[in-house]
Amino acid sequence: MFYTLGTPERLSSIGQESIDLAEAKSKVEIAILDDKPFAPRESLLVHKFRIAELGPDIRSLDQISTYSVIVSDVGGVGKAFGSSLEGAHLVAEIRKAYPDKFLVAYTGLTYSLPMMNALTVADKRIEKDASIEVWIQTLEMGINEVINPRSRWIRMRRALLEQGLELIEVLKLEQAFIKSVREKRPDILADMAKSLGISQEAKELVIKFSATAVATLIGQALGI
């Protein structure tokens, strides 16, 4: 079989602009999932982070769809999902639905191997009483990651390949993504996903990504 590739755009052609961290901090709101008030909140606000405490009662993943950086406690969170692993299960579910988001899980049980294994899908696992320096470094890392469309797509691409998509399908989606970002139109990527003969699960993943991540990235670029 022959494929006509045309002249594909390089992914490195987007997301190369230098990002001012202060500006990025003002654009990215961080979601906190905890059954208790989030202790480092005050210090993080002093350091100009935007924090939204959503509480522990997340009933549907749609509630966090607009947040690119999500910080979750492990105990007492996400009980509605019915797993004894509580927050660890919730983090795993978020990762499945939104592979591009930057997830931070924190717990008092950082020594526990089963707990750490349950949290491997999180980008960072930190102690409940981590120093403010650790929080700042972790959240800045997360913001840098999610504000860059290129890094965001690389996360998504990894998830698509893990789902068994063919390289040619991923390439087509990548080209549509680049066009979406360039032309500030999330529908280009969603339409491409709908037109490809990929699994329904993969389709939904990409459509969700274009409606949340791509729309947010475009909104941020437009200063909305």
Next chain:
Amino acid sequence: MRYDKQNKKLMALQNEVERLRTENELLKSESQSIKEILDSTLHEVRRFSAQLLKFAERLSRDTDGQPQLNQTAQSLFYTAGMISSRLAYTDIELNPIALESQTPIRSGIYKKFDKAKRILAEEARDCNISLRLNGESRVEIDALPVFELLPFVLLDNGIKYSPPNQTVTVEFEVHSGRQTVTVISMGPAVSREELPKLFDKGFRGASTKSLPGQGLGLFLAKSVCDFHGITIRADCQSGVSYQLNGIDYAEFRVELRF
């Protein structure tokens, strides 16, 4: 007749196996319940520690224009941070893999010793000991949360083992391009034979036997150095400087090479 003897032996062994099995089950359930206690304790202590850090930091900010109060607030904040560092060390003791998930932070060595000095300032004053940092260092390393324990333990040991009216000095120097930090204090004399064992868990020199302590400080310091690739070496001046309460004292040095 011989079969009877064998059967009896077999039965006794079976009983023993049964007894061991029951004991094993008991130990398993005991270990599970200890694990549950440990889990909930660690979880709660970490929660309180996070709260304490929050309040101490707020106090430190709110007392910005009041130097004396602010110093106390800062000491409180740093001390709260020590709880967190100690728990990070507990994590590694319980499960060495925990080391991999700790986040290193770029930190100045001098600043870390200064922090430990502030935490221990009052204790030193109570023991009539002066703490002094000599020289300077702008060297930074990628420090894990457990790093805080290293300067704290070394200064704490210096205070604990010094006789009154002495000084614990921390010298910052650069030797052959490497940052060296030496903690110098008067302490109970350590023989040449004892020196290599000083970093062993629970080891206590002959002259410190009558003094309080568990022989954990230098062991812990060595572990923290190992996590960070720092060379640690202890030395004691040969000969005795003086005797006090039946204890021989001599100059004691712990050298760190970064």
